Amino acid sequence: xxxKDLIAKIRSTALNEMPDILNRIDVSKVNIEPKPESxxxxxxxxxxxxxxxxxxxxxxxxxxxxxxxxxxxxxxxTPLESETEIVGFQTISSAALLDNLDITELAYTESNxxxxxxxxxxxxxxxxxxxINNYLNMAETVLGNENQFIYKEVESDNLEYSYAFQYNGTxxxxxxxxxxxxxxxxxxxxxxxxxxxxxxxxxxYRYQSFTTEIDRxxxxxYRVKINEYxxxxxxxxxxxxxxxFNYKVYIDGELDNESSLTLISNKNNLKALIRIxxxxxxxxxxxxxxxxxxxxxxxxxxxxSYMNQQGSKTGNFTVDLDIxxxxxxxxxxxxxxxxxxxxxxxxxxxxxxxxxxxxxQGQNQGSNNPxxxxxxxxxxxxxxxxxxxxxxxxxxxxxxTxxxxTxxxxTxxxxTxxxxTxxxxTxxxxTxxxxTxxxxTxxxxTxxxxTxxxxTxxxxTxxxxTxxxxTxxxxxxxxxxxxxxVNTGQxxxxxxx
Amino acid sequence: MIDYENYIxxxxxxxxxxxxxxxxxxxxGVFSMIISIVYNKAATEDLMQDTYMKxxxxxxxxxxxxxxxxxxxxxxxxxxxxxxxxEKKMQVLDPQESxxxxxxxxxxxxxxxxxxxxxxLKTEEKQIVLMRIVSNMKFKNIAKAVNKPLGTVxxxxxxxxxxxxxxxREE
Numbered sequence: 001x002x003x004k005d006l007i008a009k010i011r012s013t014a015l016n017e018m019p020d021i022l023n024r025i026d027v028s029k030v031n032i033e034p035k036p037e038s039x040x041x042x043x044x045x046x047x048x049x050x051x052x053x054x055x056x057x058x059x060x061x062x063x064x065x066x067x068x069x070x071x072x073x074x075x076x077x078t079p080l081e082s083e084t085e086i087v088g089f090q091t092i093s094s095a096a097l098l099d100n101l102d103i104t105e106l107a108y109t110e111s112n113x114x115x116x117x118x119x120x121x122x123x124x125x126x127x128x129x130x131x132i133n134n135y136l137n138m139a140e141t142v143l144g145n146e147n148q149f150i151y152k153e154v155e156s157d158n159l160e161y162s163y164a165f166q167y168n169g170t171x172x173x174x175x176x177x178x179x180x181x182x183x184x185x186x187x188x189x190x191x192x193x194x195x196x197x198x199x200x201x202x203x204x205y206r207y208q209s210f211t212t213e214i215d216r217x218x219x220x221x222y223r224v225k226i227n228e229y230x231x232x233x234x235x236x237x238x239x240x241x242x243x244x245f246n247y248k249v250y251i252d253g254e255l256d257n258e259s260s261l262t263l264i265s266n267k268n269n270l271k272a273l274i275r276i277x278x279x280x281x282x283x284x285x286x287x288x289x290x291x292x293x294x295x296x297x298x299x300x301x302x303x304x305s306y307m308n309q310q311g312s313k314t315g316n317f318t319v320d321l322d323i324x325x326x327x328x329x330x331x332x333x334x335x336x337x338x339x340x341x342x343x344x345x346x347x348x349x350x351x352x353x354x355x356x357x358x359x360x361q362g363q364n365q366g367s368n369n370p371x372x373x374x375x376x377x378x379x380x381x382x383x384x385x386x387x388x389x390x391x392x393x394x395x396x397x398x399x400x401t402x403x404x405x406t407x408x409x410x411t412x413x414x415x416t417x418x419x420x421t422x423x424x425x426t427x428x429x430x431t432x433x434x435x436t437x438x439x440x441t442x443x444x445x446t447x448x449x450x451t452x453x454x455x456t457x458x459x460x461t462x463x464x465x466t467x468x469x470x471t472x473x474x475x476x477x478x479x480x481x482x483x484x485x486v487n488t489g490q491x492x493x494x495x496x497x
Numbered sequence: 498m499i500d501y502e503n504y505i506x507x508x509x510x511x512x513x514x515x516x517x518x519x520x521x522x523x524x525x526g527v528f529s530m531i532i533s534i535v536y537n538k539a540a541t542e543d544l545m546q547d548t549y550m551k552x553x554x555x556x557x558x559x560x561x562x563x564x565x566x567x568x569x570x571x572x573x574x575x576x577x578x579x580x581x582x583x584e585k586k587m588q589v590l591d592p593q594e595s596x597x598x599x600x601x602x603x604x605x606x607x608x609x610x611x612x613x614x615x616x617x618l619k620t621e622e623k624q625i626v627l628m629r630i631v632s633n634m635k636f637k638n639i640a641k642a643v644n645k646p647l648g649t650v651x652x653x654x655x656x657x658x659x660x661x662x663x664x665x666r667e668e
Contacts, residue, residue, distance in 0.1 A: 001665040003658060007630050014611040014631040018528045019542045022520050025549055028511045035557040173648035298648075322636060323651050328658060330651070 004326050078243050079146065079265030084165065086236065087222075088151030089142060090245060092167045092179050093261070094224035094232040095198050095205045096141035097134055097249060099347040126342060128284055128306060129334060131257060133344045134249075135274055135286065136319055136332055139300065141177055141349065144170055145292040146268040150359045158182045161196065168358045172290075172298040172321045173330065176354035183207075198224070201348055229253040255279060283307040321346070501565040509556060520549065523566060525632035527573045530642070533623035534577035536612045544580055548573040566634075567641040574642075615657075617664055622657040625650055 001009075080086045142149070149169035156164035161182035169177040183196025194209040207224040225231030233248040243263045249256045262273040269292055276284040287303040300319040305312060317336030322343060324331045332344045499522055507515035524545070531544045551572050559568055611631075615623050624643055628634045636654070640647045 001662065003662060006658070006661055006665060010611060010614055010626070010630050013614060014529070014532075014609075014627065015525075017538075017609050017611055018524065018631075019538075019545065020524075021542060021546045021549070022517060024546050025516065025520075025553075027508065027513050027516045027553060030550060030553045032509060032511075032556055033554050033558075173651060320637070320647070321651060323655055328655055 003328060076265035077241060077263075078238070079263055079270055080243055082151075084153055085151045086238070086243070088165060088167050088181075089263075090222050090234045090236060091181060091196070091198060091207055091224055092151075093138050093142045093245070094207070094222060094234045094247065095179065095200060095203075096138040097232050097247065098205060098224065098226050098230065099137050099141075099200075099203065128282075129342060129344055131276060131278060132284065132286065132304075133332065133346075135259070135276065136288075136300065136344075137347055139272060139274075139288050139290070140171055140346075141169055143270045143272055143288065143290050145290075146265065146270065148292065148354065148359060156182055160184075168354070170354045171330075171349045172300075174298075174353055175350040176352050176358055177349045181207075194222075201350075281309065502561065505556060505559065505565070508553065516549075516553070523569055526566065526570055526628055526634055526642075529627035529631045530570050530573040530624060531577045532609055532612060533620055533627050534574070534581055536608050538609060540580060541609075544573075544576050548576045551576065564638065564641055566638060570628075570642040615661065617660060618657050622653055622660075625654050626657050626661075629654055 080089055149167070151167050152165065154164050154166050156162055158164065161184050163183050163185070165181045165183075167177075167179040167181070171177055178200070180199045181196055183194050186193045186195065192209075194207075196207050198205040198207060205224050205226060207222055209222050221233060221235045223231055223233050229250070229252050231250050233250070235246045237244045237246050237260070245261045245263075247259045247261065249258070257276055257278045259274055259276040264271045264273070266289070269290060271287070271289045274284075274286040274288065276286070278284070283306070285305045289301050291299045291301060301316070302319065303314070303316050305314040315336060317334055320333045320335070321330050322333040323329070324343070329348060330346050332346045334342045334344060499518070501519060501522075504512075504515040504518050508519065527545055527548055528541070531541050531548070535541060535544060548569070552569055555572075559565060611627075612623075615626060618626060621643065625639055628639045628642065629636070634642075636647055636650055640650045643650065645653075
């Protein structure tokens with residue numbers, strides 16, 4: 001029996017059997033118990049004095065505890081602490097943005113595409129919910145309490161890939177969300193390319209990194225794709241003060257929307273400021289915060305602003321999980337305005353309850369990827385901008401006879417011997433010369449100071465790309481006899497991912 | 498969903514009209530809660546009556562601004578549980594008589610057909626399924642009524658429906 005029929009049968013059977021007892025009760029004949037009176041005790045000086053002292057004590061100690069516990073660390077503007085987390089965040093968040101794209105629905109015709117875009121002259125939150133919903137799907141995956149998610153490097157159990165990582169998070173109902181990623185690194189001499197695959201539920205996403213070069217500085221980006229025409233590009237635009245990621249969502253080969261996401265941690269809860277620009281020049285700003293107090297019934301509180309050529313609008317809404325009675329799947333329930341409720345599709349994320357051990361690093365889980373460090377030194381900035389700063393890394397360390405020419409096998413061509421931390425962390429400051437933070441067109445109007453990052457301040461030549469001897473370490477990816485020291489001659493401050 | 502506060506004022510002034518509004522809007526939930534604990538038809542009718550009588554008598558104990566529906570369902574639940582415990586006690590004290598009573602209440606035609614349909618479910622699952630399907634309550638309100646987190650309620654509901662579907666498939 002179909003679920004719908006089952007529900008209908010239960011409902012009709014129960015309603016047919018329900019007794020009616022209305023006529024058996026006459027309110028006028030029922031004795032309503034009087035309102036309980038509060039008994040006031042006579043004034044007692046001793047008790048009053050003890051209450052006063054107790055109140056004073058609670059007030060003062062409460063103030064001290066609050067100051068001690070919360071004031072110094074209420075807001076953390078760089079919540080992702082390691083490269084594993086930063087890179088993991090980029091790939092997982094992009095994949096989660098693609099979660100909601102149903103390929104079968106992507107082949108729209110020009111006419112129904114036009115019908116969907118009704119909101120250029122008026123504003124109704126409902127019109128924007130399809131776009132917002134994709135970001136909610138992403139936010140549920142990657143935003144949460146810092147104790148309820150983890151990015152970790154694990155041993156690859158996939159023969160096609162040398163490296164692996166895992167992301168564990170929790171959904172709003174407290175279920176475990178798991179992504180498994182595998183990747184290879186290909187050294188192209190002056191840059192490295194990462195090719196990988198991400199698995200989540202029944203979905204498979206391919207991803208690859210690529211670099212763009214601006215003023216001789218290379219910026220590392222990811223493309224996470226369902227197929228050749230449907231993908232998300234994400235670029236790390238962080239600096240030492242903020243962690244910010246720029247996304248471009250392509251549907252059927254065309255740019256559908258662009259967005260930037262700024263992360264903040266509030267008392268260990270990740271919070272996101274998302275700015276979405278649609279292809280119709282509409283701008284949606286969302287401030288998403290996940291209420292994680294109750295681990296099994298969490299909710300998103302969202303403040304939004306919307307701008308188009310006709311004007312702007314601001315407001316708030318909340319997002320809960322509900323169950324679609326027909327499909328039995330979770331869906332998002334948006335509540336806004338005067339108790340208006342709209343349900344939207346929510347992709348399956350996980351069915352099993354998350355347990356605390358899901359968020360442990362576990363033994364031997366340290367990075368086996370020479371390009372990742374599990375923690376960053378204090379002086380290191382958190383951008384993933386790429387620079388070939390090879391000051392003191394040992395290029396000779398890759399075993400020339402046993403290196404894997406296709407994937408840079410970390411076990412045979414010894415990548416760890418190339419000391420990733422020995423590169424001079426001060427020689428190249430990748431963030432001061434970051435032209436993206438100073439870009440007045442992409443700077444977040446709420447958080448990013450468009451003038452802060454001066455594109456000319458950073459000296460792109462300070463981190464000397466030629467200081468390290470690039471010829472000593474073999475950078476020829478196709479030479480099977482020489483092998484590769486894939487991490488040779490890198491300094492962690494350049495965050496070579 | 499109606500604002501019960503206005504009707505409560507009228508109810509305190511002995512208005513049968515106000516009671517009728519409250520009753521019509523809550524009877525499905527009260528019925529669902531009671532039959533998930535006590536399956537007997539005759540007892541259910543009495544327990545529904547007792548629930549509403551208690552609600553009227555104790556209306557001053559309701560704290561304004563709180564969820565009235567959840568408060569009423571709590572009365573229904575306690576009333577049904579009191580009945581169930583008394584019956585169980587009788588079973589212990591007098592096995593023969595209780596066998597007669599329970600035999601009747603659990604096995605004969607005096608039971609609800611809808612209870613037979615959801616018989617494989619546990620009491621808690623029955624409560625949630627009936628409150629959702631019969632009284633069309635929001636999961637949020639069900640969570641308050643059964644004093645469980647929303648996520649747990651959603652999970653129990655989903656699991657219960659799947660269980661019923663599987664049983665139906667097998668049959």
